[in-house]
Amino acid sequence: MTTLAPAEVPTSNPPAVTPAPGHKRTSIGRVIAWIVMALIMVVTLAPFYWIIRTALSSNSDLLAHPSTPYPVGFSVDSFKRVFGWQTGDAAIAAGGSGQSINFWLYLRNSIVVACLVTAGQLLFSAMAAYAFSRLKWRLRGPVFAIFLAGLMVPAIFTFLPNFVLIKELHLIDTLLGIALPGMLISPFAIFFLRQFFMTISTEVEEAALIDGASKVGIFFRLILPMSVAPLTTLGVLTYITSWNDYFWPLMVSYTDSSRVLTVALAVFKSQTPQTGPDWAGLMAATLVAALPMLVLFLVFARRIVNSIGFSGLK
Amino acid sequence: MASHVVSPAGRPTDTQTRTPSANRRRRDDTRLALIFIAPAAVGFLVFLIWPLIRGIYLSFTSFNLLTPAQFNGLDNYRRMLLDPVFWNALKVTVEYVIINIGVQTIVALVIAVLMQRLTRSMVVRGIILTPYLVSNVVAALVGLWILDTSLGIGNQLLKLIGIGPIGFFSDGPWVIPTIALVNVWRYVGYTSLLIFAGLQTIPGELYEAAKVDGSSEVQMFFRITMPLLRPILALVLIISIIGSFQVFDTVSVTTAGGPVNASRVLQFYIYDMAFGRFQFGYASALAVALLIVLVIVSFIQYRLTRAGQTDLA
Numbered sequence: 233m234t235t236l237a238p239a240e241v242p243t244s245n246p247p248a249v250t251p252a253p254g255h256k257r258t259s260i261g262r263v264i265a266w267i268v269m270a271l272i273m274v275v276t277l278a279p280f281y282w283i284i285r286t287a288l289s290s291n292s293d294l295l296a297h298p299s300t301p302y303p304v305g306f307s308v309d310s311f312k313r314v315f316g317w318q319t320g321d322a323a324i325a326a327g328g329s330g331q332s333i334n335f336w337l338y339l340r341n342s343i344v345v346a347c348l349v350t351a352g353q354l355l356f357s358a359m360a361a362y363a364f365s366r367l368k369w370r371l372r373g374p375v376f377a378i379f380l381a382g383l384m385v386p387a388i389f390t391f392l393p394n395f396v397l398i399k400e401l402h403l404i405d406t407l408l409g410i411a412l413p414g415m416l417i418s419p420f421a422i423f424f425l426r427q428f429f430m431t432i433s434t435e436v437e438e439a440a441l442i443d444g445a446s447k448v449g450i451f452f453r454l455i456l457p458m459s460v461a462p463l464t465t466l467g468v469l470t471y472i473t474s475w476n477d478y479f480w481p482l483m484v485s486y487t488d489s490s491r492v493l494t495v496a497l498a499v500f501k502s503q504t505p506q507t508g509p510d511w512a513g514l515m516a517a518t519l520v521a522a523l524p525m526l527v528l529f530l531v532f533a534r535r536i537v538n539s540i541g542f543s544g545l546k
Numbered sequence: 547m548a549s550h551v552v553s554p555a556g557r558p559t560d561t562q563t564r565t566p567s568a569n570r571r572r573r574d575d576t577r578l579a580l581i582f583i584a585p586a587a588v589g590f591l592v593f594l595i596w597p598l599i600r601g602i603y604l605s606f607t608s609f610n611l612l613t614p615a616q617f618n619g620l621d622n623y624r625r626m627l628l629d630p631v632f633w634n635a636l637k638v639t640v641e642y643v644i645i646n647i648g649v650q651t652i653v654a655l656v657i658a659v660l661m662q663r664l665t666r667s668m669v670v671r672g673i674i675l676t677p678y679l680v681s682n683v684v685a686a687l688v689g690l691w692i693l694d695t696s697l698g699i700g701n702q703l704l705k706l707i708g709i710g711p712i713g714f715f716s717d718g719p720w721v722i723p724t725i726a727l728v729n730v731w732r733y734v735g736y737t738s739l740l741i742f743a744g745l746q747t748i749p750g751e752l753y754e755a756a757k758v759d760g761s762s763e764v765q766m767f768f769r770i771t772m773p774l775l776r777p778i779l780a781l782v783l784i785i786s787i788i789g790s791f792q793v794f795d796t797v798s799v800t801t802a803g804g805p806v807n808a809s810r811v812l813q814f815y816i817y818d819m820a821f822g823r824f825q826f827g828y829a830s831a832l833a834v835a836l837l838i839v840l841v842i843v844s845f846i847q848y849r850l851t852r853a854g855q856t857d858l859a
Contacts, residue, residue: 261763262664269660272653273673276735279688280676282699286691299702352585360586363579370576375583382594384844388792388813389837392820392830393597393604396611416589447578476681478795483821494683498799501687511691518687522680529679533672540675540736541743 287311287516294511310516328510334488335520338496342475345411345492349474350467352415358463360417361425362451366437376426382419395483405486414474421466428462429455465539468532472525493521604830611826622831632832634807635815636839638722642811643790645726651783653734658741659771663763671742674735682732682795689728690715690800715800718808725796725809737786744778745771784847788840812836 285303286294293305312318313328315335363369364376394413403409432455440450456463478494485491491499500517504510529536605622609615626632657674677685693700693714704710714724748771756766794813797803803810803818810818812832820829 265660265664268656269664269670272657272660273670276673276677276731279692279731282692283688294697298697299699356585356589359582363582367575367579367582369579372579379586379590382590385594385598386788386792386837386840388794388816389601389833390594390597392816392826392833393600394593395820396600396604396826397592397597399611413589413593416593417586419590422586447575451582472679476683478681478683478798479817482798483817494681497681497683497687501690501799511694511697514687515691518684522684525679525681526676529672529676534668537668537671537675537739540739541746 283515283519283522286511287519289512291507291510291512295508307512310510310512311520313510313513314517314520323513324505328505328513333496333500333517334491335496335517337488338491338493341407341491342493344407345481346471346474348407348411349414350471352411353418353421353470354463354467356416357418357421357466358425358456358459359451360422361429362455364422365426365429366451366455367447379417379419379422382417383423391480391483394480398484404484405490406484407490409484410481410490410492411474413480418470421470424466425459425462428459432458461535464532465535468528468536469539472528475525497521601830601833604827605834607827607830609826609830610824612824615827618827622828625828626831626835631807631810631815632835635810635812636835638807638809639791639793639811639813642722642726642793643787645723646729646790646793647783647787649727650730650734650737650786651779653730654738654741654782655779657734657738658745659767661738661742662745671739675739676735677732678736680732682729683799685728685732686796686799689724689731689796693724716805718805721801721805721809725793725800728796728800729790729793733786733789737782740782741775741779744775744782747778748774780847780850784844787843787847791836791840791843812839 285301287310288303288306288308290305290307290309297304309318313323314333316333318328360379364372364379390413398404398409398412401409403412436454437450440454441447445453476494477492478498481490481492481495482498485495497517501509501514604615606617606619607615608618608621661670661674692698695701695711695713695716698714700714701711704712712720714720752770752774753766756770761769792813793811794817797809797811797814798817801809803814813836816829816832816836819825819832
């Protein structure tokens with residue numbers, strides 16, 4: 233900790249804050265603090281603006297005016313290149329590589345993989361969490377502890393052996409092969425949902441039992457509907473994580489048939505045309521690939537922001 | 547993802563007053579429980595435990611994916627000890643982690659404290675988190691464009707003040723700091739929200755009392771915020787350092803390990819060894835080395851941070 237202590241806390245609250253009678257504190261310190269905060273937000277968002285500005289420019293004008301703060305040689309050709317609405321020759325003329333990009337196919341692949349992973353992980357983790365929180369069985373504690381220990385296996389270590397396994401299962405270059413390892417288990421999801429299930433009152437459950445409901449029925453008709461909120465939060469986070477995944481899909485997919493957007497973006501980048509990178513096209517592709525998650529974020533912002541914390545700590 | 551600390555919660559589900567019929571149902575739960583955990587258990591065994599065992603086994607073999615793995619004892623490890631590229635990769639990775647985590651933690655702390663003292667606005671928190679929503683690949687590509695040597699706006703701005711151009715992604719000494727900072731951009735908001743959540747656990751009365759006593763903001767930061775935040779900060783550090791050691795995406799998209807080996811981080815070297823040269827055995831040994839590094843790092847951090855736990859009763 234001592235290593236961190238002398239942090240350069242430019243909270244920039246100079247002793248100006250010394251207790252003055254004017255307790256409303258529109259002090260200089262506060263103003264400076266807001267300025268720092270505003271700067272941080274600008275730095276955070278500026279790259280997004282630059283993506284849009286570049287995507288709406290044409291490559292030749294980008295060369296001539298690299299620092300103009302608005303789109304130069306305004307055109308939406310770059311988006312046409314990304315969506316494959318431009319002929320190869322026209323694309324090359326505009327500074328593209330002229331190679332075909334199956335954007336819609338990659339989009340579909342990304343959606344399929346993210347949906348498979350999210351649906352699988354939610355259902356199977358919820359089932360396990362139910363068994364670990366609401367069912368009575370002998371080895372519940374130890375088995376749960378073992379599952380939790382799975383959190384400590386760094387992802388990087390499972391990649392290579394999992395690749396070998398997926399190859400043995402003949403699932404290389406398939407969407408299922410990409411989704412499978414993440415579909416069945418997430419120790420974190422189990423832990424997260426178990427925490428929530430334990431807060432649901434047992435009385436409702438007892439009442440349902442007396443009314444003759446089965447445990448399975450209770451899970452599907454009582455516990456799951458009561459857990460819509462945490463399930464949504466978890467689902468959105470899982471979807472985003474899966475969508476943004478790069479390393480694993482890169483290993484497993486070889487051809488367009490199973491290529492997801494992140495990998496396609498990297499491939500697009502590596503197809504640099506003779507004339508230099510197709511920056512306008514690349515930024516258009518970047519924007520289009522990131523947009524679905526940004527929209528999702530816009531819709532679920534409050535939920536996502538609030539979910540970040542130490543759910544299990546306090 | 548968010549952090550996980552096991553709370554020994556286990557609430558008492560046993561209510562002594564139970565009808566005999568309910569009791570019978572309870573006893574039946576074992577079978578049902580097995581069915582309910584079956585998919586997760588299969589996933590756990592097949593995609594977590596089995597690869598762990600197999601990865602360690604493969605590290606003692608020569609394996610090119612096409613013919614069966616040949617056991618070759620400690621050959622891979624002997625080779626690793628003598629492999630200058632490995633040692634360089636380890637050095638580069640550590641350098642990356644230090645820059646990445648150092649800058650990220652300080653900036654995140656600043657953002658979190660500023661937010662705590664200034665605003666609880668959801669919009670501000672949302673903006674801060676935005677980069678976290680895009681993939682590493684997107685972050686890498688934007689970084690590549692903004693910091694491009696000839697056309698990037700970064701170098702254009704530097705030119706205005708008479709510096710550069712700097713080959714952020716092409717000049718040896720610059721690549722690792724650059725990649726580290728690109729990832730700081732993507733993750734700092736997330737980290738700051740984690741710390742912010744931790745700050746919420748500090749009672750506001752402490753600050754009010756301190757203010758009455760005439761403490762300045764700086765004093766309050768060092769006397770109240772830092773000591774009480776320590777356990778949470780430690781947890782954030784452990785999580786982010788472990789993640790940081792596994793850097794790959796950004797390197798793969800921007801420099802592919804270059805120039806020469808300047809940004810050949812461990813994870814990229816492993817990938818290259820496996821999929822570029824099909825030496826899965828050696829790649830597995832390298833992965834074991836990274837695993838060991840991670841275990842050591844976690845252990846040290848755990849010991850260091852346990853020492854001064856919870857000041858907040």
